[in-house]
Structures are given as structure tokens and as C-alpha cells.
Amino acid sequence: MGVLQNNQLVSLDVRNGNNTNLFLRADNNPNLNCISVDDSVWAATNWNMVDNHTIFSYNCGNSSQYTLIPDSAFEQRLIDYGYDTIQDGKVLTSNISSIDSLDVSTPPNMFSPPKIYDLTGIESFSNLRFLNCGFNELTNLDLTQNSLLNNLMCGFNNIQNLNISQNINLEKLMCSHNPISNIDLTQNINLKALNCAVMSINELDVSQNLNLDTIHCGYNQISNLDLSNNQSLIALFCGFNQLESLDIKNGNNINFTDFQANNNDSLYCISVDDSTWASNNWSAYIDSQTVFSNNCNPSTIDIIENLNNFLTYPNPTNNLIQIEIENYNGSIEAALYDFTGKLLEATNSTKLSLVNYPKGIYLLKVAYGDRIEEVKVVKE
Structure with a gap:
């Protein structure tokens, strides 16, 4: 047990290899900015009796510990937010490790700051939950150290590969308008909203993402899409693909708020819960050669x-x-x-x-x- 509240601590190291069996209370320590622990993610999840300004880290080090920020546009954003002071290619890690929300997007308008090409340094934002880095010139995005991330907006970049296998808390992913040809969502079981439109993917596997309620996957080269197990799904935009089969027989069609599957020239049949209901409600959003059926079994066609x-x-x-x-x-x-x-x-x-x-x-x-x-x- 560690009861250390109401002190003047400036440093605290509890890395003893036994944190999972330790009770820790360290609130009301106004000068304690960082606690060194065995596992920062586990500590942040299980130890909440600390001050809001106090964060957990694998190695707090000392106040002179820096994170390299090689992209000057990225560092300038941190300066603008007050997390850094001068353009020197680095930032105090203690200034950024507790940040839970960061918007460094560059929307296209006349007042936009310079675009960011390199987001190196984002790995030290260990408490980050929300990240918007859209409308930049990123070609690579490494978020493997940002395990708490639950909302990622990285659309309108030049990202070719996106590894989100370590971001198991992700609930919202907006990655459209990137030259990504493959995306692995099998580890993102908490995902609720996905926008992967206008990319280069020809396959989309969401069989493990049972919480998904919204999918935007239009303007790709997807040929087959099976959403029959996605019972929470209520919005689907899959037009302008190369679909040959589409199964949305998920038992929840009548609760859909949006559906669109047109401009799929080789899509002749869509499996739905009720073909009559679908024809009455969705016929305006499919091509003329496409029909709805309760069972588009290939053996029948x-x-x-x-x-x-x-x-x-x-x-x-x-x-x-x-x-x-x-x-x-x-x-x-x-x-x-x-x-x-x-x-x-x-x-x-x-x-x-x-x-x-x-x-x-x-x-x-x-x-x-x-x-x-x-x-x-x-x-x-």
C-alpha cells in the first residue's frame, strides 16, 4: 500500500515489478508531475487517486528529458498551444505526456499554417485520447505507443500504411483520402465509426468490429462486403466501388438511418433482412441492375x-x-x-x-x- 497524499513530492518512483498488487494514493501533491511505474497504461487505468496534472510514465527521468520534434511545422503548433517555447527541434516530454487531445490539422484555407510532413514525437503523447492530424502531408503515422487513443482523424494526407493494431481502444477512425491499399481492423474491436472512403482498398474485413454503427467505404475497389454480423450497423455508404456481392442482412435494416450502394456496375443482388421493405425504402440508392433479396445465394444465380x-x-x-x-x-x-x-x-x-x-x-x-x-x- 502506498498512501502519499498531502505532501510536497516532486518525484515518485514505484517501479518495483509488483504494481498490479499495489494500492496507490498520491493526490494533493502540487509539484508532482510524473510518477514512474511498471506499466503506464495499467497505472492510468487502475490508479485514479492522483492529481489531474500528474501522469504515469515508464521513466519520468528528470525535468530536462526531451522528445525530438524534427518537423518545424509540428513544433510550431506545440509552441502555439503553449507546450513548447522555441524552435529547437525538441520539446520537454513532461509538457506533452499528459495531453489527452491534440488538433494539428491544416484545413485548406488562406489562414492555414504550414502543413506537417512528419509527426515524429507523437509517441511521447502517452495520454492521448483524441488526435486530428488531417489535411497535412503525412506519409507515415506511427501510433503504436498511443495505446489510449480512441478517436483518430488522419484523412486527406499521403499515408500509405496505417498500423492501428495497438490502438485497441479506438472507437472512431476517419482515414479517408489517403493512398492506403490495405487496412487491418481485426484488433479494433471497440470501433464504432469508420470512414475509409476514397482510398485504394480492395478488401474490407469488419467481421471483428461488432460495435460498428457507421461505415463510409465509397470510392474504393472493394469487390465483396459482408456485414451480416454487424448487428449495430445503421449507416452504410459503399457506392462507387467494384462490388459483386453485398450482404447487409444483419437483422437491423429497419433501423438504418442512411444507405447508399449505387455506382457498383457488377452488383446484381444485395442480401437484406426483408427484400420488400428494402425495395420500398432503398431503391433510389442502388443501380438499375441491382435487386434486393432475402438470400443472394450464389448457387441460385x-x-x-x-x-x-x-x-x-x-x-x-x-x-x-x-x-x-x-x-x-x-x-x-x-x-x-x-x-x-x-x-x-x-x-x-x-x-x-x-x-x-x-x-x-x-x-x-x-x-x-x-x-x-x-x-x-x-x-x-
Whole structure:
């Protein structure tokens, strides 16, 4: 037990390798700025009987301990905030280690300060919860030491790789407009809001992010998006991608506040909770070839070219479909359905025109002899 309140402490070192079994109280020490501990994150989480100005660190050192700030624009922001005094490429670590919120963004306007190219030194902001460094010229962002971070805004930079695997407390991530091609969110299980639009990603795995309620992932190259396990999701913007499959059957569709999935030319079916409800409420936000279904099971829409030499071509088509059955000279009955199962046309001809139908997926059923074949037909 360590009960040290109401003193005049200027330094305190409790690094004994046994902090997890120690009770510590050190409030009302006006000159105590830093306590050296075994694990600063654990201490900040478990020991709250300290003054607001007192922080925990692996090694408080002495008052002359500095953190290097090589980017002059970044250091000038710290000077403007009163955390530093002169441009000398460094700042007192004790001046920044307790800061929990930092905005060094550079919005594009005539009064903006110079842009930041290097955020080296951010690792010493060990108490940081909120960081906005957007609208700069950053190419690298190392936040592996900022384990308490829960809100990160780093959009509109030139960041190519973003490692947030150590930021397990992250709840909000705004990283849009960066040339990032891959983003790993598997460790960010507390994430609630994600904006990764206008990047270069072709895959987005949010299967571990069950608290997500908002996703902006438009203007990427994503081909498949499965959100069926994200039951908290109520807002999705995934337009302008290369989606071929989209599953938002999460049991919460009726509580959605926003949905948009247009400009996905190869997206023909979206799995939803209720196709009728989705069609009534979301049809304005999808492309003309896209339909809603309770189950867009690939086995129901894959093109069938079976062992009996039953052929349909060209498929996809923008006009005629030719039906050909090798070694069969009898009559046929062909029926064309839309993806909801509505009969559109029936014929005995081996040629079927789709010229008057909109782009999308259709089901063609052909009966001949004692067989019935089904094939997906794609109108481009």
C-alpha cells in the first residue's frame, strides 16, 4: 500500500515489478508531475487517486528529458498551444505526456499554417485520447505507443500504411483520402465509426468490429462486403466501388438511418433482412441492375452449363440470348423471370430478346423433353 497524499513530492518512483498488487494514493501533491511505474497504461487505468496534472510514465527521468520534434511545422503548433517555447527541434516530454487531445490539422484555407510532413514525437503523447492530424502531408503515422487513443482523424494526407493494431481502444477512425491499399481492423474491436472512403482498398474485413454503427467505404475497389454480423450497423455508404456481392442482412435494416450502394456496375443482388421493405425504402440508392433479396445465394444465380450440353449464349448479353441443346430436335418451352420471380415472358423460340428489359439479372427456365434447366442471364 502506498498512501502519499498531502505532501510536497516532486518525484515518485514505484517501479518495483509488483504494481498490479499495489494500492496507490498520491493526490494533493502540487509539484508532482510524473510518477514512474511498471506499466503506464495499467497505472492510468487502475490508479485514479492522483492529481489531474500528474501522469504515469515508464521513466519520468528528470525535468530536462526531451522528445525530438524534427518537423518545424509540428513544433510550431506545440509552441502555439503553449507546450513548447522555441524552435529547437525538441520539446520537454513532461509538457506533452499528459495531453489527452491534440488538433494539428491544416484545413485548406488562406489562414492555414504550414502543413506537417512528419509527426515524429507523437509517441511521447502517452495520454492521448483524441488526435486530428488531417489535411497535412503525412506519409507515415506511427501510433503504436498511443495505446489510449480512441478517436483518430488522419484523412486527406499521403499515408500509405496505417498500423492501428495497438490502438485497441479506438472507437472512431476517419482515414479517408489517403493512398492506403490495405487496412487491418481485426484488433479494433471497440470501433464504432469508420470512414475509409476514397482510398485504394480492395478488401474490407469488419467481421471483428461488432460495435460498428457507421461505415463510409465509397470510392474504393472493394469487390465483396459482408456485414451480416454487424448487428449495430445503421449507416452504410459503399457506392462507387467494384462490388459483386453485398450482404447487409444483419437483422437491423429497419433501423438504418442512411444507405447508399449505387455506382457498383457488377452488383446484381444485395442480401437484406426483408427484400420488400428494402425495395420500398432503398431503391433510389442502388443501380438499375441491382435487386434486393432475402438470400443472394450464389448457387441460385450461378450460370448453369450442365452435363446435357444445354447452352445459352452470349451471356452476359445486351440483346439476344440463343438457346442451344445439342442432340435434341424437339420443342422447347422457355420462360424469363426477373430476380423476384415475376414471369416476364414465355416463348417456344430458341431465341429470346432482352432489348426491352433493363440491365440486371434474370432467370431463364427452359423445359425440353423430360428436363427443366435454369440459367442466370445477365443483361448488360
